Amino acid sequence: EAQVTQNPRYLITVTGKKLTVTCSQNMNHEYMSWYRQDPGLGLRQIYYSMNVEVTDKGDVPEGYKVSRKEKRNFPLILESPSPNQTSLYFCASSLFGQGNTEAFFGQGTRLTVV
Amino acid sequence: AQSVTQLGSHVSVSEGALVLLRCNYSSSVPPYLFWYVQYPNQGLQLLLKYTSAATLVKGINGFEAEFKKSETSFHLTKPSAHMSDAAEYFCAVSETDSWGKFQFGAGTQVVVTP
Numbered sequence: 001e002a003q004v005t006q007n008p009r010y011l012i013t014v015t016g017k018k019l020t021v022t023c024s025q026n027m028n029h030e031y032m033s034w035y036r037q038d039p040g041l042g043l044r045q046i047y048y049s050m051n052v053e054v055t056d057k058g059d060v061p062e063g064y065k066v067s068r069k070e071k072r073n074f075p076l077i078l079e080s081p082s083p084n085q086t087s088l089y090f091c092a093s094s095l096f097g098q099g100n101t102e103a104f105f106g107q108g109t110r111l112t113v114v
Numbered sequence: 115a116q117s118v119t120q121l122g123s124h125v126s127v128s129e130g131a132l133v134l135l136r137c138n139y140s141s142s143v144p145p146y147l148f149w150y151v152q153y154p155n156q157g158l159q160l161l162l163k164y165t166s167a168a169t170l171v172k173g174i175n176g177f178e179a180e181f182k183k184s185e186t187s188f189h190l191t192k193p194s195a196h197m198s199d200a201a202e203y204f205c206a207v208s209e210t211d212s213w214g215k216f217q218f219g220a221g222t223q224v225v226v227t228p
Contacts, residue, residue: 004157033215040123042204043158043218058215090157102148103216105157 002027006091006106013081013113021076021109023091029104030096032074033058034066036087037108043090049074050096081113116141118207120219128227133177133192135222137205140186147188148206148216149179158204164188175199200226 004025013019025032033048035058045058049068063085065077074093078085088110092103121136139145146165150158162173169181175198179190188205205219 035218040220042118042120042220043216045215048215092158102160102163103158105150105159107157108155 004106023074025093029093032093035090118219124223126225127195133195135190137188139207145207150204152202
């Protein structure tokens with residue numbers, strides 16, 4: 001089954017404690033990205049990757065890191081989480097296309113930073 | 115830069131009534147347009163997409179949307195609401211040279227009343 005898998009689904013952590021949210025896709029998609037979803041703001045892109053070892057900032061990259069060492073995996077790293085990073089996070093993947101390809105989303109990770 | 119505006123953060127409809135969700139975009143060139151649905155505690159799922167073929171696009175679960183270039187709109191409709199349509203709906207846009215990057219609207223929460 002084609003899918004994007006995120007882990008964990010729920011995470012509560014304390015300010016400053018490094019964490020990683022994993023994302024894996026089994027569709028051989030080139031393009032992967034991370035979004036955060038906040039009430040009234042929709043989804044905002046944090047980082048994206050067009051292929052292995054190719055990553056770039058999205059609209060709200062501050063406080064986040066990513067890596068793309070393998071095509072299927074795209075982890076999101078918060079080196080020093082802060083309460084304003086409490087949010088619902090989604091990983092998405094798509095074929096590397098000219099804008100007309102749909103994105104496939106993971107189930108989401110609800111992060112709370114206290 | 116492209117942007118997406120969804121009119122109405124919350125919409126309440128009666129079961130069996132018309133569902134109309136509004137989406138307007140701003141783009142210098144005709145974009146690709148998408149509607150996604152998010153059911154509680156789930157990721158986003160594609161409802162339909164416009165990729166410059168037919169202006170009236172049919173999607174899953176009885177939804178359809180019409181692309182109107184003159185109005186820069188891509189409104190989503192369903193003739194008869196069902197209780198299972200209760201969810202949050204997101205309009206998204208990408209451009210030819212966006213290589214997989216989407217700009218999402220703020221979302222519209224749909225409540226269906228008996």
